[in-house]
Amino acid sequence: xxxxxxRRAWFDHYHSTGCNIAATCRFFRITRATFxxxxxxxxxxKPQRPLRSQxxxxxxxxxxxxxxxxxxxxxxxxVQHPTWGRRRLHALLRSPDREFPLSERTLGRMLQxxxxxxxxxxxxxxxHEWWHHPAVPAEFQDRARPSPQPxxxxxxxxxxxxxxxxxxxxxxxxxxxxxxxxxFDQQRATAAAPAPxxxxxxFTGEIAALFPRAEDNGDSGPLPPTR
Numbered sequence: 279x280x281x282x283x284x285r286r287a288w289f290d291h292y293h294s295t296g297c298n299i300a301a302t303c304r305f306f307r308i309t310r311a312t313f314x315x316x317x318x319x320x321x322x323x324k325p326q327r328p329l330r331s332q333x334x335x336x337x338x339x340x341x342x343x344x345x346x347x348x349x350x351x352x353x354x355x356x357v358q359h360p361t362w363g364r365r366r367l368h369a370l371l372r373s374p375d376r377e378f379p380l381s382e383r384t385l386g387r388m389l390q391x392x393x394x395x396x397x398x399x400x401x402x403x404x405x406h407e408w409w410h411h412p413a414v415p416a417e418f419q420d421r422a423r424p425s426p427q428p429x430x431x432x433x434x435x436x437x438x439x440x441x442x443x444x445x446x447x448x449x450x451x452x453x454x455x456x457x458x459x460x461x462f463d464q465q466r467a468t469a470a471a472p473a474p475x476x477x478x479x480x481f482t483g484e485i486a487a488l489f490p491r492a493e494d495n496g497d498s499g500p501l502p503p504t505r
Contacts, residue, residue, distance in 0.1 A: 280308075285316050285329040292317075344380060344388055349397045352388050357411045364389055 284306075292302045292313075303313055321327055355367060362370075364386040371378035371385070380388070395402050399410035451459075 282328040282330050285320075286325065288313065289317065289320050289325070343384060346397060348378075348380065349388060349391065352385065353392050353396055353398050353406075354411050356389065356392060357406050 288302060288306055288308070291305060292299065295301050299310065299313060303310055316329055319329060352367070352371070355371065356362070359367065359370075364382055367389070368378070368382040368385050370376075378385075391397075393404040396406055399407040401407055454462075
């Protein structure tokens, strides 16, 4: 990669050697194609003008051939099938019970736009809030409901912390695998089960020895307070 000063030096050497292109290319070890490319941009009347590479970014951008309604419809389908590519999604949208006149390449450009920012829930980088998409299966809607917003009149910051914690739990549950949910349900059922009636009979004698009753000491009054 050559700098603007190096390119200007080519043409200074070119004019000082009697406009010898071959000698200039050998001296600077450049090709004739490179010399001619930058010589067309060189202005002898303005020798100090910088010779920089022009931007290759396209000047004219293709206008979107879809509507905002089409973008929202594709976003709803993408939420149901987050691992599908443009080919499978296009085959689904071109099914007999649907009408989708856009091509597969156009659908691919729409997916890129949705990954940048969802047109419905306004989440960037391919993230979605499930409760904003009514086309999501009921199992996701039940497990990913939004938590209530904190009241502006509630004193302190504890309410905001609780709401943030609920949001994290809701998102974790919505993205958890079926096996993780099954293990969580088993642990919750085990913790909620009542303890067996005879489970503490083994240590009943030891506990009674640590806390003797007043009748055993011949005193029917209350025990003296401990310090």
